[in-house]
Amino acid sequence: MNVLIVDDNASAAELLQELIVLQDHTARCAFTAREAIETFDSEHFDVALVDLTLPDRPGTDVARHLRQNAQDRPLMLVAISGYGVGDAAGAQAAPLFDHYLQKPIDFDALDRLLASPPAAA
Numbered sequence: 001m002n003v004l005i006v007d008d009n010a011s012a013a014e015l016l017q018e019l020i021v022l023q024d025h026t027a028r029c030a031f032t033a034r035e036a037i038e039t040f041d042s043e044h045f046d047v048a049l050v051d052l053t054l055p056d057r058p059g060t061d062v063a064r065h066l067r068q069n070a071q072d073r074p075l076m077l078v079a080i081s082g083y084g085v086g087d088a089a090g091a092q093a094a095p096l097f098d099h100y101l102q103k104p105i106d107f108d109a110l111d112r113l114l115a116s117p118p119a120a121a
Contacts, residue, residue: 008055078099
């Protein structure tokens with residue numbers, strides 16, 4: 001799978017990228033909403049891990065753009081956030097995503113998600 005990681009915390013995003021690559025996937029990082037959209041529009045991704053709080057636009061805006069521009073390709077959208085699904089921000093974002101992972105990310109849970117095809121999300 002080709003994974004787009006969108007998180008303004010560069011250290012966390014790059015660590016996640018390394019872990020995903022160790023699981024025989026490919027991954028690219030974007031640290032702003034603008035960079036995420038540009039990267040997504042120039043390359044095919046199967047999965048996007050999107051932080052809800054980005055410096056330039058909300059992660060929900062990124063999710064909407066990715067979903068609208070997936071060009072009928074299967075795309076698994078995963079929210080990653082310090083907010084829980086029960087928090088207001090998490091509850092608002094949850095319907096836009098296929099899955100929701102609260103930080104710190106449970107790598108076993110992420111691994112299980114990456115093992116399933118995006119169309120099954």
